Amino acid sequence: MKPAQKLTAFKTILSKEVMRFLRIWVQTLVPPAITMTLYFVIFGNLIGSQIGDLDGFKYIEYIIPGLIMMSVITNSYSNVVSTFFTAKMFGHIQEMLISPVPNHIILMGYIGGGMARGLIVGLIVTLVSLFFSSLTIEHPIITIAVVVLTSMLFSIAGLINAIYAKSFDDITIIPTFVLTPLTYLGGVFYSINMLSEFWQNVSMVNPVLYMVNGFRYGILGVSDISPVASFSLLAVFIVALYGFAYYLLKKGVGIRS
Template sequence: MNVHAIRAIYGFEMARTWRTLLQSIVAPVISTALYFIVFGSAIGSRMTEVDGVAYGAFIVPGLVMLSLLTQSISNAAFGIYFPKFTGTIYELLSAPISAVEIVIGYVGAAATKSVLLGLIILATATLFVPLRIEHPLVMMLFLVLTSVTFSLFGFIIGIWAEGFEKLQIVPLLVVTPLTFLGGSFYSISMLPPFWQKVTLFNPVVYLVSGFRWSFFGQSDVGVVVSLAMTLAILVACILVIAWIFRSGWRIRN
C-alpha cells in the first residue's frame, strides 16, 4: 500500500476544501439553517409532532442526510473530474499507485468533508431545536457509511461526466428529489397505503429512516434493513469502480 501517494491525494483534496471554505462548508450550513427556520418554525408551528417527536427535531436527520448526499457526490465527482479536465489524470495513472489507492485518496477526502459538514449541521441544529441522540454510535456509523457510499457514487459520476454541467445533473435532478420524497420532512406512514409501497423503492428512504432511528429510536423501516440497504449500495459502487479501472472506461479512452 502506497501510503505516501494516498496521503498526497488526500492532502491535496482537503487543502482545496480549506481554500474554498465558504463554498464547501459555510454555504451548505447556511442553506440547511434556512430549512430549519422555514420548516421548523413556520411549518413546525402548525405541525407540532410526528410520531411523538417535535417536528423541528424530526426533520433534522432528513436535512443532514440531504446535505450529506449532495455534498458527498459533488465533492468526489469534482475531485476526480478535474484531473480528467486538465489531463493530469494520465500522470496519475502512470504513477506507481494502484486504482485502490487512487480511490482511497479521493473518496476518503470527500467522505471526510461530508462527515465534518454533517457534524457541523448537527451542532447548528441544536441552536434551533431541542435534539437528542439515543444511539450515537449508530448515528456515526450511518454518517460515515453514507458519506463513503455516496462519495464512491460521486467518484463514478466524475468519471462518467464529459462536462461540468453533467456533474450537477444527478445531484440536482435525481438525488435531491429522491431525498425530498424519501421521508426527509415527513413519515411515510402519513402517506396512503399505495404510495407507502411505492416509496419503499426509493433507496433514500432506508438511509433517512436508519439515520432517524439513531436519533429517536423509531423509524419507518427497520434499522437492520436500512443498514443492509446502505451496505448493498456501497458494494454496488465498489463493483462499478472496479469495472471502470479494469476496463479503462472514460479514463484511458
C-alpha cells in the same frame, strides 16, 4: 508498491482532496450551513410550529436528522464528482495514471475526500441545529455508522458520475434530476406512514429513505424502516458500486483513450 508506499500514496490523495475543499471553504462549507439554517427557520420554526408532533417528536426535531443526512449526501457526492471531473478535464488525473499507485488507492483517496467533506458539513449542520433544538442521540454507534456509510456510498456514486461525465452539464444532471428528488422524497420532511399504501410501497424503492430513517433511528430512536434493512441496503450498495467503480477505473473508462 510496498504497503508503506501505498499508505503514503493514500495519505497524499486524501490530504490533497481535504486541502482542496478547505482552501475554498466559502464555496464548500459555508453554503450548506446557510441553506440548512434557512430550512430550520422556515420549515422547523415557522411552518413546523403549525404542524403537530410526528412519532412523538416536535416537527423540527423530526426533520433535523433528515436535513443533516441531506447535507451529508449532497456534499459527499458533489465533492467527488467535481474534483474528479476537474482532474479529468484539466488533465491532472494523469499524474496518478502514470504513477504506480494502485486503482484501489486512487478510489479510496477520492472516496475519503468526499467522506471528509460530507462528514464535516454534517457536523456543521448538526452544530447549527443546536440553535433551534436540543439534540440527544439515542443510539450513537448506529448514528455514526449510518452517516459514515452513507457518505461513503454517495462519494462512490459521485466518482462513477465523474468517470462517465464528458461535460460540466453531465456532473449536474444526476444531482439535479435524480439525487435531489430522491432526497426530498426520502422521508426527510415526513414519515411515509402519512402516505397512502400505494405511495408507501413506491417509497420503499427509494434507497435514500433507508439512510434517512436509519440515521433518524440512531438520533431519535424512531424509524419507518428497520435499522437492519438500512444497514443491509447500505452494505449491498457500497459493495456493488465500489466494485463497479473499480472496474471502470481499471478499464480506464473516461480516463484512458
